[in-house]
Amino acid sequence: MWKAAKVVKANPDKAQLPVREAALREHKLLYMAVPKIATLKPFYLLDSAKVDVEAAASKRAADVAPTVGPDTMQPVDMVVCGTVAVDRRGVRIGKGAGYSDIEMGLLAEAGLLGPKTVIVTTVHELQVVDGEIPETEHDFRVDLVITPHEIIECPSAPRPPGIIWKHLSQEKISAIPALSSRYATRVQ
Template structure:
């Protein structure tokens, strides 16, 4: 519980800083969200200049507005993009965006739902680069999201399916105010990022942390029931199918 409280305090501090600085381009509060920020396009350009980006053919990205420029850049660069379905609300919890068949509008989740198929981990290609949304991140790469836990679950699912591995680079794009100088708390089911990209700087992190899979003991029955991919996986494991997601 102390870790949860420390994470909540970190979120609230950063949200307050962002609101005080009025960084949202639409003038909205950051509270409760993966914050949008002025300069997100610049951060995406800075990311696109990195070797990890240039070498990546397949990118998995969160659906939040803050990373919209990243998703658009990936499609423009001819990369396959897997975008998480908001709240993992579908049995196949990722939109598959093929740059040869969808336009840049598909980088927005409300349009992706109309033009892109959904896929499960077993139907996906290995992921070269993960871009995640973040509320706060320290210089070691430890991140805190908005508290729902979806990013951790998405990564854990893909690790279990072998789609995220040691070769996968994990990146976050954030406003400079989201980078904190004090160490953030972390648990064994959290993942860390390898690279932090802001409009002003790129930070390479050393302390890599990856989950080995889904940490079922940290999930309530309500959470499992609310996420179709998790409930299906739990049922498959109960029936003796450890893969739980067939290609």
């Protein structure tokens, strides 16, 4: 799946830096979320023809890569997300701020996630829990859990439906430019 993926979206966390570096070394088009989705165009466009592998680090990407919004992005073949804990069904817990869910919602609303988009997380085996993690409507599941010693294929699950506005506070919407601009047009 990795070899077949031409367009990869990854989070900016340090734990996924080796994945982002590999994507650039292998000449994949890489989208990396801007930390905290803090810009109107919430993703860095990392094209190995235009940036070096060091651009995979979020601080370097901010200096050399343009930001883009979902309206100008290509469909995504693989999403690599960060995770604090994940169960064997693919239900995951992030760091708690909801940024990954919002990033996925933005991509889903733009039609950039299809049924063949593979959603992956890379974790230490201690982060894989045997019990079931509770999930909500805005959570997304992963298709694969990759640990240093195991690849866990998870049961197929529906893709994220988009932004679930009722789950977002006005404070959260206001703090994320890509959300506040969409919210303004949504309520008009």
